[in-house]
Amino acid sequence: MKNKLFVIGIFFILLTGCVKTPKIVGISNLKILEKKDSVLISQMTTEIDNPNSMSITAQSLEYIIRMEEEIIGKGFANEEFTLQAKSISSMNNTVEINIKKLLNNIDLITQSDSFAVEMDITAQISPLGIKISKNAQIYFKLADLMENMSGDLIKEALHVKGLKINEINPTFTQMDIYFEFENRFPLNYTLDSLYFEVFDNEKMENLLGTTQKHESLKFEEKQTTLFNVSAKIKNIATGLSMFKKVFTNEKGFYIKGWVYIDFDGTKIKIPLAQIIEPI
16 A cells, blocks of 8 residues: 555656656666677666656666667666665666677678677666666777687687698608688788697597697688698507507597687687598
């Protein structure tokens, strides 16, 4: 009964013009927290101004993010929160951004150090029975985006094409392992260094050898680059591995390691794990 009287009282005050409608006044502290599966988890602070001399309850904060008129992300918080009297209240919320849809605009994203998206924000003012809304343009930093996504994107673009035996010595075999890198972005990367170990199989039961590359290699924008690294493989271990593969019908070897990519001063370590076969 008291709640009903409170709501009736609020509506009476509103009708007499004594209550002003709160407003969404801005978004701040926008940042990408992490990549999770196919989405980027982003956090932001929403600020709502309550000009009234009494606190008001609000709920159902909803976010829709658009880029080039396509919805690329959404967020929703149903919990009630209190707008303090005569002050701006701040709420921290998260929004999920679809990576695939975001990358449909990769050319636009990489034009500068930050890129803009449109955001529609709505909230329900519970006792007043009204919905407030705001459209805003917000900016993401390109460096933050690349830090959270480059590893996966570059990992997909870095392919092992095969290996070629160059020299067989009494104790080891010298071979070249060939890579292909497909740079899908309209910007340059630098391969800063590369290291991996060569195993008999994916179970990594038998270490056959190691290799590393320290020389920097530049990947030009939207170009495919071929390169190779030299590996020294132990003959006895490799011979036993090859002998076993004759009977198990297995092919190739398994490499596991990492590669460092330098993107505009941001160095990113990318894990590398793949089966390779002779060419």
